[in-house]
Amino acid sequence: MKTSSRFDDIAPYEFTESAIILAARLGLKPDQILKLDLNENLFGASPLALQALANLSCAHFYSDADCSELRNALSDFTGAPAETILIGNGADELIDLTANVMLDAGDSVIICPPAFSMYSVCTSLHQGRIIEVPRLSDFQLDMASISTVVEQEHPKMIYITSPNNPDGCLINPKDIDTLLNLPILVVLDEAYIEFSEGGGTFGQQNSRIREVIERKNLAVLRTFSKWAGLAGLRIGYGAFPDWLVPVLWKVKLPYNINAAAEAAALASLRDLDILAERISIIQNERKRMIDALARLPYILPYSSQANFLLCRIIGRSAADLFQILLKKGILIRYFGMPPLTEYIRISIGRPQDNDRLLQALEEEA
Ligand SMILES: Cc1ncc(COP(=O)(O)O)c(C=O)c1O
Known part of the structure; x- marks a missing residue:
């Protein structure tokens, strides 16, 4: 075999x-x-999340398959409409799902190293071709090279991270605007945005998640792992453009979010x-x-x-x-x-x- x-x-x-x-x-x-x-x-x-876990009374039932309560609470928290939001078993699952639904064998994806390793892992797992456009010495994106690659190689998508892991720098907002004008799906990973300064509480004004509804080529990923301290429960979320949402729902496994993670995430949003x-x-x-x-x-x-x-x-x-x-x-x-x-x-x-x-x-x- x-x-x-x-x-x-x-x-x-x-x-x-x-x-x-x-x-x-x-x-x-x-x-x-x-x-x-x-x-x-x-x-x-958070204290309320720990209390929710201690009082969990529904472990014997399957969790809420469409996570409607959590998606509504996240809509209040982020300003993105609930229908754009999908919950993942960590942001990792959503990185994997985007690669899964977007890529046919040989399709190319831009990754800008140094970058979070799951972008290349998931691109390879779904038979994509990785095109690396390294970040500049100040860790900002090399916009000239990205534009050339888009023009010459027609990649399907680009994974970018703001603040970036491993250096922690926020991407210049003008560069994100430029990327959004290119014919490519921009998957913007904001796993650490809540720690950024100059954008109000939870970095809300630094986030681009509210723009997803008005754009066709922007997806924004977030997670409860870092700011909310729920890494071990595996719960993240993303906002996706309208043409992508139904396909993601088809491909995502049912009950991908366990009841404990959902309860702790909801309680975290009440413990802001x-x-x-x-x-x-x-x-x-x-x-x-x-x-x-x-x-x-x-x-x-x-x-x-x-x-x-x-x-x-x-x-x-x-x-x-x-x-x-x-x-x-x-x-x-x-x-x-x-x-x-x-x-x-x-x-x-x-x-x-x-x-x-x-x-x-x-x-x-
Ligand atoms: C940039 C980035 N995105 C996503 C993740 C994974 O997040 P999650 O724990 O929600 O899967 C990490 C984890 O370190 C990360 O650094």
Whole structure:
């Protein structure tokens, strides 16, 4: 027996070790591990979300297949009409679904590295051809090269991220306008928009999600994983143009959202004050960490509008630093491949988490 050969050349996704496995390996307790590698929210889920999980009474029933209550609540939260919104098992599922419904074998997709890895994983899984247009040295999009590729290669879509993972920079809004005038579906991933500044609470004014209804070529992806601290429950959402919505509904598996995730997401949307307060602490900590890290002789932190910082390691090995921190029970993101070989990424945690990381880094200075 043999599986379809179309997966033969696709590298498997590399998972990072969970805190529990890592703790066991290092002989530590799980709560001694400081997990700063995956841009999670160390404040955890909101009090109302935790209460909703503790009181969950409907686990024996299938969840609401069309998630109408959640889509309506998200419409109030984002300003995007409920009929444009689809809920996913994490934004990851929606990245996969867009590739699934958009691509025929050989269709091309623009990805702008450094970028979140799922765009290329899902493009390859659905037999798409990846065209890489690397970001410029300031991590903004290379608009001239993107326009040339669109003109010459007629790609079906482009995945862009604002703020971008791994550098945290917001895309210049004018560049998004220019992209929207090209004949290509723009999938704009706003997984971290709630941490951006200058756009009001939850970065609402920085988001383009309200424009989806008036455009034919814009899809916007969001998630509860980061700002709402629900990464482990796997729940994200997106707003999609009218011609795409019915096809996504056809292809998405029924009951893709479990009842616990739906209840916690709804409760988070009723707990916005405390979640906004936590975001504001993370924003302040982000500034404090940039200043503190910049004082260390071997670290160059980049400015960021997300809940993480990309840092260049100067005059020593990023791989060694990763191992040294790991031995102290601190897990950061080490990329280990060009162009990010000498870079690390750290999540911004609570003040006490950031203090522990700083202390460990200062001991190495
Ligand atoms: C840019 C970006 N998009 C999407 C995701 C995945 O989000 P979710 O947890 O909702 O699948 C991540 C996770 O790190 C991310 O960095």
